[in-house]
Amino acid sequence: MSGTRPVAELDAVIEQTLREGELVHEHPTPGRWLVDLPGTNKLKTVCGLIVGEHALRVEAFVCRQPDENREQLWTFLLQRNARMYAVAYSIDSVGDVYLTGRLPHAAVTPEELDRVLGAVLSYADDHFNTMLEIGFGTSIRREWEWRVKRGESLRNLEAFAAFADPTRRPGPGAPPDGGA
Structure with missing residues (x-):
């Protein structure tokens, strides 16, 4: 058994979860979602959910590349990665900070999506001012x-x-x- 599920089935689970959580979201194409996660320090984190062949990719922009103290910021983020759930801090080619992760299709349930979106919100918001x-x-x-x-x-x-x-x-x- 491959463990993959059709995009339409995963979209239905995602839609149900976002609707029940009363989260503002967009669904531009099948298998692609943009979810607004309201925060306190970082007022809004936009989280992308992208259905891939074997996994749901989770991506959220946290902040642009730092003006100073890059190594100190990278150390701060890497030290937190070891204690994080489902996602980790990462940087893109220009140094912008993201939260990224993957969830196997079998793990895409309303409960797990809620947990992962809560983790993204917490990690983007809790340490934002320190970053x-x-x-x-x-x-x-x-x-x-x-x-x-x-x-x-x-x-x-x-x-x-x-x-x-x-x-x-x-x-x-x-x-x-x-x-x-």
Whole structure:
């Protein structure tokens, strides 16, 4: 037995799961799905589900290539891969960060799809601010300073205040925990 299932059968399982989960999605062609996963730190992660000959491919863009500290970011991501379920961090040829994985056709059930989509959302969202701090910290600090000087809103940068706001950063030689 080959373990492969027809695209129409897998599409029916995917459609049922997304409908029951009330997830916004597109189905541009048979065997191809785009699912919007709403987050907290990363407001939306678009996850692609692509039915292949033997497996369902799962792909989600996490962030663009870092401006700085590439090796530190890659280390951070690789250290998490060993503890992740169904997907892993990967990079494309230009260094953009993705979550990717494969599910054998036999494993494509509503329960397993829900688990995998939950994992994608968690991994894309939970460490998003840390990834941005590592890979884009200088740009974020520069943007913070520019907005302060101009009196612009800092609302969408508040998640980075602990490292971007010089009034909240410990001075040189200060203990990282503020001396507590």
